[in-house]
Amino acid sequence: MNDTPQDIITAINRLRQERRAVILAHTYQPAEVQDIADYVGDSYGLSVQAAAIKDADLIVFCGVQFMAETAAILNPTRKVIMPDPSAGCPMADMITADKLRAFKAKHPGAPVVCYVNSTAEVKAESDICCTSANAVKIVKSLGDVPEILFVPDQFLGKFVENQLGRKLVLWEGFCPTHYTLGPETIARMKAEYPDAKVMVHPETRPDTQAAADYILSTGQMVDLVKDTNIKRFLVGTEEGIIHTLRKTAPHCEFIAISQFLRCPNMKKTTLPKILNALETGETVISVDPVIAAKAKKAIDAMLDISRRP
Ligand code: SF4
Incomplete structure (x- = not known):
């Protein structure tokens, strides 16, 4: 019986070795999932990573369906599993x-x-x-x-x-999640934090993008903060990235610009589900070979x- 989070992580670490598994996680994944992943990245980084995997038999993809499908397409000789295959993308x-x-x-x-x-x-x-x-x-x-x-x-x-x-x-x-962020929220948060820079994702609405200082993909956000003099950012994309950004740039402060930037599908992955997927190997993502x-x-x-x- 695996009770504590540490017990679950220990079991995951044992099984990932036994199964020769690599764990990939999107930057929108929960913090505890990002922390046990072999690679955390955006869609492009994960695609490149999936294509380059050579020394693993199993890819555990922590993200949503289209991402796992892409990994399966790029790596047809390896089994790709998702901890929760019901995690889709409404867009x-x-x-x-x-x-x-x-x-x-x-x-x-x-x-x-x-x-x-x-x-x-x-x-x-x-x-x-x-x-x-x-x-x-x-x-x-x-x-x-x-x-x-x-x-x-x-x-x-x-x-x-x-x-x-x-x-x-x-x-x-x-994207229904990014759609929730409007320019009025940016104006309110800028008034509260006048020294902060606002970064938003290009999936936000055009009026939202127009109110931001930076319009960046998640990977570009990570690159920006690696070497910056800016002390404080208001983050206008799915909140999972704040964990990635804080680990990348502990010298900066990152504030979620809105409490509604939370993708329910990205949050379906949990440590117990990752462990279950490794134990059973049953949640396989496969794509018709012709497609x-x-x-x-x-x-x-x-x-x-x-x-x-
Ligand atoms: S945040 Fe969620 S709904 Fe929006 S594009 Fe990404 S996976 Fe799809």
Whole structure:
């Protein structure tokens, strides 16, 4: 019987060795999950990490379904399990492969850029993926084509439009968690902490982005605080990242800008569920090989562009 958190961690550590498992965790995961992970990162970092795993038999993915699917697609010879496979992403579910096919039919010949927050089926219907860290670079790489379809996050799409000064054809998806943050909250918190800098994620609304000092992916937030003279930040993305930021930059103060920036799906992972997944090996994430091969082309295209200077 594993009673205390330390008992559970000890059992996880024993099993991860026995099973030759690597534990990956997104920066939105609960603090105690991040603390036992072999690697903590954003979607792009986790994709790169998953693709590079060579000396493990099992990947325990602490995040949401689309991320585990991406790990499975990039690492087809390894078993990928999720501690709670019911952890989905409402934004990813705002578009399906059928809906994307109908969207493409209305815009023949237009390339499709697909945010990684999407199902494997949707990626398989897309030309190239992007993350919030590289979306601008990926869209720019397509050149001066008349139309580019961007799915499913309209707000990341609008951020790219603003950065590049060009229009995209946007799917009207959004993240319900980031949607809750409005400019009035930023104004109120700035009045309370006038010396703080505000950083928000490009999944927030355009009026929210306009009120912030920085619009950054989670990985870019971590990079910014590694070497900064700024003492205090108001953090406008899912609250899990505050743990990552505090570990990265203990000299800074990080304050959650809103109590509503908490993704319920990201919080489904717990230490007992990780232990259970390692014990049973039953919560396997698998992707149909035909879909996986097509989706991999879109992910590989992203990784290729992203690595270019
Ligand atoms: S924070 Fe938003 S985009 Fe990320 S998993 Fe949760 S619902 Fe999806």
